Amino acid sequence: MQPSVLPGVLHPRRAPGFVASTLAIARKDMLIELRSRSVILSALAFAVLALTIFFFAWDPTAVAPIDLAPGVLWVIFTFSGLLGLHRSFGVEQPTHAMDALLAAPVSREAIYLGKLIANLGFVILVQAISLPAVALLYNVPVGAYVLPLIGVVLLAAVGLVAVGTLFSAMAVTTRLAELLLPLLALPFFVPVILPAAQATARLMSGRAVSEVAGYIELLAAFDIIFLVVCTLAYPFTLEQ
Amino acid sequence: MKFSKLGAVAVIAVIAVYIRAIYFTPIEALQGAAQKILYVHAPSAWVGLYLAFGLVAIASVLYLWLKDPKLDRVAASSAEVGLLFSTVVLITGPLWAKPVWGTFWTWDARLTLMLFLWFIYAGYIILRGAIDDFEMRARYSAVLGILGAILVPFIHLSVYFFRTLHPMPVLLKPSAPSMPREMLVTLVSSFVAFTLLYVWLLRERYLLAVDHDAAMGAHS
Known part of the structure; x- marks a missing residue:
């Protein structure tokens, strides 16, 4: 692979700008993940396993698979997302790489946003594979409303990752580490999962897109507010 | 524990309210x-949802600004007392709902909000328990306290899309209270008594935190 030119890296005397350092951190995390493939493989294995288990957790003669599909989809997104989020800052822990990141001439907001972009890429990749898998295995014809459905999924991914990245940064440094992340993050996932799952269920039962507009607005409002608040809050989780 | 004057007043106020509620307030017809x-339910919700959580949020914002350990202790104390009152709300609610609604629990907007508020309080206290360093614990809990306060209206909005079974407020609403006078006096006194109880418990918990920090050798 051709190494791309990062602004700042070639000019050691000049510190990289905000956008450049954000992208450099996102790229670093994505490269680590691409080379180790530790999270993506376990998250995908989890997604497929969960799909199978959920299918047999209900009586298919009593509940139609299409009624289960929205719930299964969002449970899978939530928990596979948590798997990846923990690694986001966990990957820096064993070698204390976080100290080096903090010593680098990049702003703390850029560290948060870089991690957030990498996590978003990871979550979207898992969604891009599990959404067709649910459609295929649960026999849901998604063709008619695939674009609004992707819109709902992407908006929800931003909200989940915004709060999840911040709590991942906090959880890894505590004594409970990965056990704490779901405890902190899940209550914050409620206003994302709830409208997203309701919108998915309505789309899958063939309702008009205008019927889910309220849910989409709620998701967008959550995304904007929590992106801003979490970016501002992240520097406070670091030692001053 | 020394029983302070505030504690005595609060406990007597609560006892007086329940004597009035049980013996001198009419029984509702339906x-x-x-x-x-x-x-019990409404004043506990008032304390758990508004007073205690509001104080956690305010003390958290002020802590991040002023970095005064006193503010962290106030937030922590208010969260613990708030968890207590929220637990009372979640226990008394189903007890009332079973005879009146015919079910202990329903996923109604207000019930869900209260349940998640309880989860946020619990997460806040578990987070504090998982950090040893005084300064870091204060920063982390302040961040969670502020995010929690921003989350509450979102949970409220997202669950409001469902229909609600819960009775509408009779007191905290813009129009005149919809209740007979005898009941209203009892309800208002219960709010006052519970507010006193909250202030007393908050103060005791705060003093305990001061002692605890002194024993742990943290900077005061």
Whole structure:
């Protein structure tokens, strides 16, 4: 692979700008993940396993698979997302790489946003594979409303990752580490999962897109507010 | 524990309210005696949802700004007392709902909000328990306290899309209270008594935190 030119890296005397350092951190995390493939493989294995288990957790003669599909989809997104989020800052822990990141001439907001972009890429990749898998295995014809459905999924991914990245940064440094992340993050996932799952269920039962507009607005409002608040809050989780 | 004057006043106020509620307040025509649970449920919700959580949020913002350990202790104390009152709300609610609604629990907007508020309080206290360093614990809990306060309206909005079964507020609403006078006096006194109880418990918990920090050798 051709190494791309990062602004700042070639000019050691000049510190990289905000956008450049954000992208450099996102790229670093994505490269680590691409080379180790530790999270993506376990998250995908989890997604497929969960799909199978959920299918047999209900009586298919009593509940139609299409009624289960929205719930299964969002449970899978939530928990596979948590798997990846923990690694986001966990990957820096064993070698204390976080100290080096903090010593680098990049702003703390850029560290948060870089991690957030990498996590978003990871979550979207898992969604891009599990959404067709649910459609295929649960026999849901998604063709008619695939674009609004992707819109709902992407908006929800931003909200989940915004709060999840911040709590991942906090959880890894505590004594409970990965056990704490779901405890902190899940209550914050409620206003994302709830409208997203309701919108998915309505789309899958063939309702008009205008019927889910309220849910989409709620998701967008959550995304904007929590992106801003979490970016501002992240520097406070670091030692001053 | 030394029983302070504030504690004595609060406990006497609570006892007086329940003597009035049980013996001197009329029984509601449709709900029967079960309605009297309102005099525990509503003031607990007032303390848990507004007073205690509001103070956690305010003290958290001020802590991040001023970095005064006193503010962290106030937030922590208010969260613990708030968890207590929220637990009372979640226990008394189903006890009333079973005879009146016919079910202990329903995924109604207000019930869900209260349940998640309880989860946020619990997460806040578990987070504090998982950090040893005084300064870091204060920063982390302040961040969670502020995010929690921003989350509450979102949970409220997202669950409001469902229809609600819960009775509408009789007191904290813009129009005139919709209740007979005898009941209203009892309800208002229960709010006052619970506010006193909250202030007392908050103060005791705060003093305990001061002692605890002194014993742990943290900077005061």
